[in-house]
Amino acid sequence: MNARALFMGTAAAAVMAVAGSLAPVTALAEGAAANIVRAATDLPAPLARQTAETVSIELETIELVGQLDDGTTYRYWTFDGKVPGPFARVRVGDTVEVRLKNHEDSWMVHNVDFHAVTGLHGGGHATMADPGEESQGFTFKALNPGLYVYHCAVPLAAQHIANGMYGLILVEPEGGLPPVDREFYVMQGEIYTEEAHGSRGELGESYDKLLNEMPEYYVFNGAANALTEGKALHAEVGETVRIYFGVGGPNKTSSFHVIGEIFDKVYNLGGLTAEPLTDIQTISVPPGGAAAIDFKVEVPGEYILVDHALSRAARGLVGKLIVEGPEQPDVYREGVPERLGLLAE
Numbered sequence: 001m002n003a004r005a006l007f008m009g010t011a012a013a014a015v016m017a018v019a020g021s022l023a024p025v026t027a028l029a030e031g032a033a034a035n036i037v038r039a040a041t042d043l044p045a046p047l048a049r050q051t052a053e054t055v056s057i058e059l060e061t062i063e064l065v066g067q068l069d070d071g072t073t074y075r076y077w078t079f080d081g082k083v084p085g086p087f088a089r090v091r092v093g094d095t096v097e098v099r100l101k102n103h104e105d106s107w108m109v110h111n112v113d114f115h116a117v118t119g120l121h122g123g124g125h126a127t128m129a130d131p132g133e134e135s136q137g138f139t140f141k142a143l144n145p146g147l148y149v150y151h152c153a154v155p156l157a158a159q160h161i162a163n164g165m166y167g168l169i170l171v172e173p174e175g176g177l178p179p180v181d182r183e184f185y186v187m188q189g190e191i192y193t194e195e196a197h198g199s200r201g202e203l204g205e206s207y208d209k210l211l212n213e214m215p216e217y218y219v220f221n222g223a224a225n226a227l228t229e230g231k232a233l234h235a236e237v238g239e240t241v242r243i244y245f246g247v248g249g250p251n252k253t254s255s256f257h258v259i260g261e262i263f264d265k266v267y268n269l270g271g272l273t274a275e276p277l278t279d280i281q282t283i284s285v286p287p288g289g290a291a292a293i294d295f296k297v298e299v300p301g302e303y304i305l306v307d308h309a310l311s312r313a314a315r316g317l318v319g320k321l322i323v324e325g326p327e328q329p330d331v332y333r334e335g336v337p338e339r340l341g342l343l344a345e
């Protein structure tokens, strides 16, 4: 299997970026900023194979000016031009060949450290690449199933992560995960700009705020309010959904919550071999950590993805899951009988 198969949807996302931004933010006057938001639907399908194989992951580190907020841009450092980087999907026992190239227009050295790797720096040592260079790469055996973060680990790693260099790799257990109707890919991060939240134009990074852990922006999939409007998550009443949720960080633990829903199952901390937690309201996901969350959507409406440290919502950390279908008054309806006149007789 090649990287294209592993990262199905990346090309489609690139086409969408060219065709016009689907992000809720409006076009900038200069029109030069890229849409760096990776769609929550941009992940490969379950592998559905019974045997281990040799698979390839090919990444390119790209620095580019992207749209951070309405009228606001930022120079992102990315894997493959989007935040988060591509969702990698392998199976336990697979032998994985990782190749990393650093785009010639980069200013910085980059690499990649996969938490799914057992070995030196998670591959970080073998993937160091100067601008315009390709690293020697590395090969690893996926020993432990789970949902893992990967990230750039070039010093100062916190800076590379804050600028967008993180993603998830799923190592499917034998037999895979229980099937669901829809799978989504969501990651949380922080951005430390010199200018205050809400400033317009191209913002610069603040080293002081980074070291003091005082971000101006909090983001799902790279930009303020990115997973709303044209990039909201969608499902139909009665479907089961799974969110692969990770925190790039670099610093803040997420108290991930979906307003109006209860997580039926949580693969806590990304562990896929223990029994999942059940009936959970909010999960705690540390930087460099992840969780898979399953729930059935029983009632139509707009469900809001948040970090329940809710001040962060005002700094960009809001997403939406839009559920369509017939009303389910047995599960939820507005009003109580006497207020609706139903007890009149």
Ligand SMILES: [Cu+2]
Binding pocket: 077, 108, 109, 110, 111, 152, 153, 154, 160, 165
């Ligand atoms: Cu980097």
